[in-house]
Amino acid sequence: MAVPSSKLPLKAIPGDYGVPYFGAIKDRLDYFWLQGEEQFYRSRMAKYNSTVFRVNMPPGPPISEHPQVICLLDQKSFPILFDVSKVEKKDVFTGTYMPSVSFTSGYRVCSYLDPSEERHTKLKQWCFEVIAMNGRNFLPEFHKSIEESMVLWETSLAKGEKTSVSDEVKQFAFNFLMRAVCHHDPAAPGEYSLGRNGGPYATAWANPQLAPIAGQTGLPHVVEELVLHTVPLPSALVKKNYDALYNFIKNYATEALDRAEAMGIERNDATANLLFFLCFNAYGGFSIFFPLITILISSCGPELMHDLHDEVTKAVAATDGKVTLQSIENMPLVKSVVYEAFRFKPPVPYQYGKAKFDFTIENHENSFEVKKGEMLYGYQPIVMHDPKVFSDPDQFLPRRFMGPDGEKLIKYIFWSNGYETDEPTTANKQCAGKDLVVTMARAFVAEMFLRYKEYTLTMEGAGNATKVFFSDLKK
Numbered sequence: 001m002a003v004p005s006s007k008l009p010l011k012a013i014p015g016d017y018g019v020p021y022f023g024a025i026k027d028r029l030d031y032f033w034l035q036g037e038e039q040f041y042r043s044r045m046a047k048y049n050s051t052v053f054r055v056n057m058p059p060g061p062p063i064s065e066h067p068q069v070i071c072l073l074d075q076k077s078f079p080i081l082f083d084v085s086k087v088e089k090k091d092v093f094t095g096t097y098m099p100s101v102s103f104t105s106g107y108r109v110c111s112y113l114d115p116s117e118e119r120h121t122k123l124k125q126w127c128f129e130v131i132a133m134n135g136r137n138f139l140p141e142f143h144k145s146i147e148e149s150m151v152l153w154e155t156s157l158a159k160g161e162k163t164s165v166s167d168e169v170k171q172f173a174f175n176f177l178m179r180a181v182c183h184h185d186p187a188a189p190g191e192y193s194l195g196r197n198g199g200p201y202a203t204a205w206a207n208p209q210l211a212p213i214a215g216q217t218g219l220p221h222v223v224e225e226l227v228l229h230t231v232p233l234p235s236a237l238v239k240k241n242y243d244a245l246y247n248f249i250k251n252y253a254t255e256a257l258d259r260a261e262a263m264g265i266e267r268n269d270a271t272a273n274l275l276f277f278l279c280f281n282a283y284g285g286f287s288i289f290f291p292l293i294t295i296l297i298s299s300c301g302p303e304l305m306h307d308l309h310d311e312v313t314k315a316v317a318a319t320d321g322k323v324t325l326q327s328i329e330n331m332p333l334v335k336s337v338v339y340e341a342f343r344f345k346p347p348v349p350y351q352y353g354k355a356k357f358d359f360t361i362e363n364h365e366n367s368f369e370v371k372k373g374e375m376l377y378g379y380q381p382i383v384m385h386d387p388k389v390f391s392d393p394d395q396f397l398p399r400r401f402m403g404p405d406g407e408k409l410i411k412y413i414f415w416s417n418g419y420e421t422d423e424p425t426t427a428n429k430q431c432a433g434k435d436l437v438v439t440m441a442r443a444f445v446a447e448m449f450l451r452y453k454e455y456t457l458t459m460e461g462a463g464n465a466t467k468v469f470f471s472d473l474k475k
Helices: 022-033 036-048 078-082 116-135 136-158 165-182 198-213 221-228 235-252 254-262 265-297 302-319 333-345 403-412 433-453
Strands: 053-058 070-074 351-354 359-362 369-370 373-377 454-460 467-475
Touching: 022 036, 022 053, 036 053, 070 467, 078 351, 078 373, 116 254, 116 265, 116 351, 136 165, 136 433, 136 467, 165 235, 165 265, 165 467, 198 235, 198 265, 235 254, 235 265, 254 265, 254 333, 265 302, 265 333, 265 433, 265 454, 265 467, 302 333, 302 433, 302 454, 359 403
Parallel strands: 070 373
Antiparallel strands: 053 070, 351 373, 359 369, 454 467
16 A cells, blocks of 8 residues: 555655757667667666656657656556646647647647637537537447448458458548538548548548657668657648548538537637547547457457357347447446456557646655656556556456446546546546547447457557457357
8 A cells, every 4th residue: 555645755756868869869769669668667667666757758859859757657646647737738748749730720729738728618618519419429320330340341251351450440430420420421422522531541640640659660660760750740741631531521510610610719720620539539549449449358268258248238138229328338347348448558548747836746655846847747558557556457357347346446547638537627638528438439349249249350560550350250
């Protein structure tokens, strides 16, 4: 157990930033090349015997002039990043650098705004309203979209062809979002049709924005270092992709954009933000998380799959065989599996915040002084494996969050930039779509095991370049 805060010794934050400029480059090479992401943190935790320490975070110079951070890697220190009374969240969405606003029509979109900014209040409130306006659409459109992909999976397997989980996720995740919010099928013929390119366009547009902190891309390390981590990639490379997405949303999301104008948000500003909400935040998260949870469930073997199938089929018996909000609430194993996946490998691994004034932070053993202007940073994949909170933290335990004791642990899942039991508001930076994301993740598992009893996977590549394929689907 942690020592009571009143008795925690005050210690200097261990670690240093090395020689200016070169220290940051050394840390970047360690992070991407010499050690790798996980070992980068764990080696320093061991070296300093501390979950709080100083280090440089990528990308470093020349992209980022101020890569110095205080790293927080435990459940007690990390939540300071949620406290917007103490930390500023302005322009820290991607860390110690910010992509050019040319990627977003010249606007600083909501993700980069601090809650103290008036535009943040308007844009986040509008986001809440867009979700509420379209609440009835999400599950039906998700069912329709994933069913289309399931038919393609089954057809490909019957022909002996490769059946990509990764690629089809990009199709149904993108399609259901656009159908639900824009009320138009992106693949339907027409002047602004995206065909089957919507998801790939969104991925292509997002990638250059994240390139400075991207590793394990499948490219040679030297190419990654010289092309991705040294010079920002220009938005002109993906202008065609962005324009296609922008024109689709501008022409079909009229209900949402009309509501934005009624709230005093300029229409082009709203279009750029809605594109970011849908194509970066929502689609980007789903395209990572759905393949991940598919892999994690597979790793547990057929027994878990059969249990999920039994639970789902029993739950939907009372809702005409359909996955609904009511039936989802009667699937405790599905719920636990989803939360365990969010814990085991959070889809949003990084959080940043800049100290507004001098204050003290605590980990489980010590307290530390933070000075005004210092950047605080947390890496969730280690924080979510804190053994002081989660037993057997490095094991994927599907039933971890079941029962009264399991329910108490749900609070400590931080993927949404807040405690899972907290609610997003215009006054904080917690994900506006937190509840929707969890619901759709549960719907994904439910839809999969309503149709299938079991599946097997094959994988190609490594790291962020991993491709996932179904080799068998059993009904």
